[in-house]
Amino acid sequence: MNKIELLAPAGNLEKLKWALNYGADAVYIGGQDYSLRANTHNFTLEQIKEAVNYAHNLHKKVYVAVNIIFHDRDLVGVESYLAQLNEMGIDAIIVSDPAIIALWQKHKYHFGLHISTQASALNELTVAFYEQEGAERVVLAREASKEDILKIKGQTNIELECFIHGAMCTSFSGRCVLSNYLTNRDSNRGGCAQICRWSFTNQDQPDFSMTPKDLNMVAYIADMINIGIKSFKVEGRMRSNYYIATVIYYYRQIIDKIMVGQLSSGLTNYYLAILNRCANRDSAPQFYQALPTVKEQYFIGRDEVSNQDFLGIVLNYDQISGIVTLEQRNYFKKGTVVEFFGPNTACFSQEITDFYDEKDNELSIARHPQMIVKFKTLNPVIAGDIMRLKVFDISRYL
Amino acid sequence: MPSNSLVIINELAEIKVYQEAGVTAFLFALKDFSVGYPQTYDPADLKAIKVDKYLLINRLLDSNGVADLSKVLAGITDIKGLVYEDIAVYQLVNKLKLDLALIYFPNHGLCNQKAAAYWLDKGLNSIVLANELTLAEINVLTTALPNQLSVHLFGYNQALYSRRLLLTNYAKRFDLDPKAELIIKEPITQAEFRVVENQWGSVLYYHKLYFGKDLLNNKNIKYFIINSTFLEPAFVIGIIQNNYQELIDSGFLYQPTIYKLPKEAEDE
Numbered sequence: 001m002n003k004i005e006l007l008a009p010a011g012n013l014e015k016l017k018w019a020l021n022y023g024a025d026a027v028y029i030g031g032q033d034y035s036l037r038a039n040t041h042n043f044t045l046e047q048i049k050e051a052v053n054y055a056h057n058l059h060k061k062v063y064v065a066v067n068i069i070f071h072d073r074d075l076v077g078v079e080s081y082l083a084q085l086n087e088m089g090i091d092a093i094i095v096s097d098p099a100i101i102a103l104w105q106k107h108k109y110h111f112g113l114h115i116s117t118q119a120s121a122l123n124e125l126t127v128a129f130y131e132q133e134g135a136e137r138v139v140l141a142r143e144a145s146k147e148d149i150l151k152i153k154g155q156t157n158i159e160l161e162c163f164i165h166g167a168m169c170t171s172f173s174g175r176c177v178l179s180n181y182l183t184n185r186d187s188n189r190g191g192c193a194q195i196c197r198w199s200f201t202n203q204d205q206p207d208f209s210m211t212p213k214d215l216n217m218v219a220y221i222a223d224m225i226n227i228g229i230k231s232f233k234v235e236g237r238m239r240s241n242y243y244i245a246t247v248i249y250y251y252r253q254i255i256d257k258i259m260v261g262q263l264s265s266g267l268t269n270y271y272l273a274i275l276n277r278c279a280n281r282d283s284a285p286q287f288y289q290a291l292p293t294v295k296e297q298y299f300i301g302r303d304e305v306s307n308q309d310f311l312g313i314v315l316n317y318d319q320i321s322g323i324v325t326l327e328q329r330n331y332f333k334k335g336t337v338v339e340f341f342g343p344n345t346a347c348f349s350q351e352i353t354d355f356y357d358e359k360d361n362e363l364s365i366a367r368h369p370q371m372i373v374k375f376k377t378l379n380p381v382i383a384g385d386i387m388r389l390k391v392f393d394i395s396r397y398l
Numbered sequence: 399m400p401s402n403s404l405v406i407i408n409e410l411a412e413i414k415v416y417q418e419a420g421v422t423a424f425l426f427a428l429k430d431f432s433v434g435y436p437q438t439y440d441p442a443d444l445k446a447i448k449v450d451k452y453l454l455i456n457r458l459l460d461s462n463g464v465a466d467l468s469k470v471l472a473g474i475t476d477i478k479g480l481v482y483e484d485i486a487v488y489q490l491v492n493k494l495k496l497d498l499a500l501i502y503f504p505n506h507g508l509c510n511q512k513a514a515a516y517w518l519d520k521g522l523n524s525i526v527l528a529n530e531l532t533l534a535e536i537n538v539l540t541t542a543l544p545n546q547l548s549v550h551l552f553g554y555n556q557a558l559y560s561r562r563l564l565l566t567n568y569a570k571r572f573d574l575d576p577k578a579e580l581i582i583k584e585p586i587t588q589a590e591f592r593v594v595e596n597q598w599g600s601v602l603y604y605h606k607l608y609f610g611k612d613l614l615n616n617k618n619i620k621y622f623i624i625n626s627t628f629l630e631p632a633f634v635i636g637i638i639q640n641n642y643q644e645l646i647d648s649g650f651l652y653q654p655t656i657y658k659l660p661k662e663a664e665d666e
Contacts, residue, residue, distance in 0.1 A: 038657045038658050039658065068657075069506065069507055069508075069509050069528070070509060070510045070512075070513070071509045071510055071531070071535060072509075072510045072511055072535065072538060072539070074510070075510055075512060096507070097507075097510070097513055098512070098513040098516035098517060099510050099511075099512035099513040099516065101516065102512055102513075102515075102516045103512075118507075120458050120484075121485075122458065122459070122460050122461075123459050123460055123461045123463065123464045123484070123486050124461060124464065125464055125485070125486035125489035125490060125493075126459075126484060126485045126486045126489070128489065129485045129486075129488070129489055141458070143458075143460075143561040144460070145460065147460075147461060147462070148460045148461045151461035152461065170558065170560050170562065170564075171558045171559055171560045172458055172559055172560065172561060174505075174506065174507060175458075175505055175506065175558065175559040175560075176506075176557070176558045176559070177506050177529075177530055177557050177558070178557050178558055178591075178602070180530055180557075180650065180655050181557050181589060181604050182584060182587050182589055184653065184655050184656060185655060185656055185657055186530065186655035186656065186657045188506055188507070188509075188530075189655070189657035190657045190658070191655065191656060191657030191658070195584075196558070198584060199585075200582035200583060200584055200585075200591070201582065201583045201584075201585050202580060202581075202582050202583075203581075205572070205574065206571075206572045206574075208568055208580070208582045208593075209568075210560070210562070210564050210568075212562070287561070291561070291562070291563065292562055292567075293567060293570070294567040294570040294571045297562070297567055297571075299568070299571045299572075
């Protein structure tokens with residue numbers, strides 16, 4: 001069986017490190033120009049170089065999104081940019097504009113060509129077209145069903161990448177210019193103002209909404225592995241470090257346990273509960289088994305749950321005293337039951353009892369953002385591990 | 399009316415009216431393979447019509463759609479060409495060795511010269527440029543690739559295409575009678591959209607009627623696509639022939655879009 005790739009979003013260098021350290025096999029990023037997240041921090045060329053070095057040292061990959069729909073003036077400088085990416089040794093670019101496909105074909109860059117989900121490929125002939133053009137991989141449209149994916153896999157020989165988690169567009173990707181009309185921001189060049197998440201009136205009837213719930217494919221990962229999907233992609237270059245770490249960590253667990261036949265339905269439900277809570281939004285498998293219905297959309301009043309589960313990051317751990325030093329992220333106090341988890345730390349829980357500030361003054365509440373806190377942990381932890389509020393008890397799921 | 403007009407019609411009876419205004423080529427939304435058009439046609443419906451006929455296939459195709467379309471295309475006769483959104487159509491036409499003019503309509507996805515050249519090199523007859531281009535951009539593109547690129551000249555412009563059944567879901571959620579069309583309004587900007595749904599998905603049209611009057615001066619354009627959906631022929635012809643622009647929107651022809659926000663906006 002092919003090695004399965006867990007592909008994470010990375011909006012900046014810090015997020016890239018979180019993603020790779022928490023179990024991603026590859027990350028996708030955007031440069032300062034040419035990517036569909038025009039208004040996040042993105043990567044300078046220097047940072048891309050650092051990202052590639054960091055990932056390659058871990059034997060992991062970096063893909064760069066060059067996925068806007070280019071106007072002529074946007075193409076100025078893009079050949080030089082691609083040449084520099086080539087020099088840096090990135091592993092692939094993600095594109096939908098044929099102008100970039102043509103440049104890739106002309107220059108025979110060392111990096112691969114991945115066709116973006118913006119191309120809305122959901123049938124075998126469209127995927128075959130890109131295979132003929134030399135692409136290494138096609139990111140399928142999020143609207144592709146299991147039946148479509150099976151046919152595509154059966155009739156092409158190209159790597160397939162599917163989104164498994166994160167926000168959905170209401171439209172087919174790339175087939176929406178609501179932002180252009182309402183805000184003059186070009187959605188296909190990274191200016192999307194997420195108009196599809198706004199509410200609309202309908203005369204004297206209830207307000208109209210078209211906001212989709214998030215995608216969540218936990219229940220079908222094993223199925224998708226069996227079909228032969230190569231890469232499992234998580235959406236969210238603008239999401240938080242905590243979100244990235246949690247989502248990647250649990251999909252890593254899911255994939256690895258499936259590969260050794262150890263993913264029980266109880267464990268699946270436990271992971272699902274954590275992922276749903278982390279996302280702040282409800283999620284569903286969307287198009288995989290059937291067309292989304294009323295249940296896969298939000299209407300009046302989104303059932304979003306904002307939480308402060310992310311309590312702190314481990315800065316260091318003293319092996320002899322068993323004392324952790326961590327940086328606070330959200331309020332906690334004596335009696336709070338917390339969980340630690342990390343790339344090399346199996347999840348464990350404990351109740352906060354005695355804890356101290358950095359000058360060893362005893363505390364009863366950690367209320368200040370980024371304050372330094374110390375206390376004894378039940379098990380060893382490692383710098384970079386996460387401490388979160390314990391919400392779900394795994395024993396209830398097994 | 400421009401001699402190179404390609405008119406999307408509502409009712410077959412409208413053809414005569416447009417012919418009298420000088421139109422010779424018509425575009426018919428293909429039944430089961432188009433989205434956003436209340437009136438669609440089976441090729442058999444068109445047999446008796448003696449004009450230059452093109453079929454509009456703007457549905458993004460799933461695998462079953464490819465199989466179904468293959469059967470339809472294999473049986474068509476006296477159709478001059480296809481205007482299509484999914485590359486699978488190009489693949490099917492080549493596979494079936496059909497003698498059809500191919501006009502690629504990647505919706506909002508064709509905005510530069512290199513991309514247009516890429517598709518034209520595949521042997522296509524024309525490409526439809528995105529509605530989000532400015533007049534200046536269109537003029538540069540059509541000068542570089544004369545008589546190969548097409549544009550929308552008139553009609554309601556598409557703003558969103560979804561596979562979801564947005565009207566069905568809305569009606570179910572609030573226990574309303576299901577409708578195939580609905581006008582919705584964004585309360586802050588007062589912008590309205592017409593939502594149109596069929597079993598293959600939903601389309602939102604921007605409420606302001608678009609007329610790219612100044613495009614008529616461009617002699618390098620292959621086809622002027624006129625979308626008369628929701629409109630009477632006399633109204634369409636009257637506006638175009640009289641170059642009437644008041645109350646009609648020029649879209650993005652004079653309004654370039656932005657995508658990078660000023661730093662202060664980003665930080666909000």
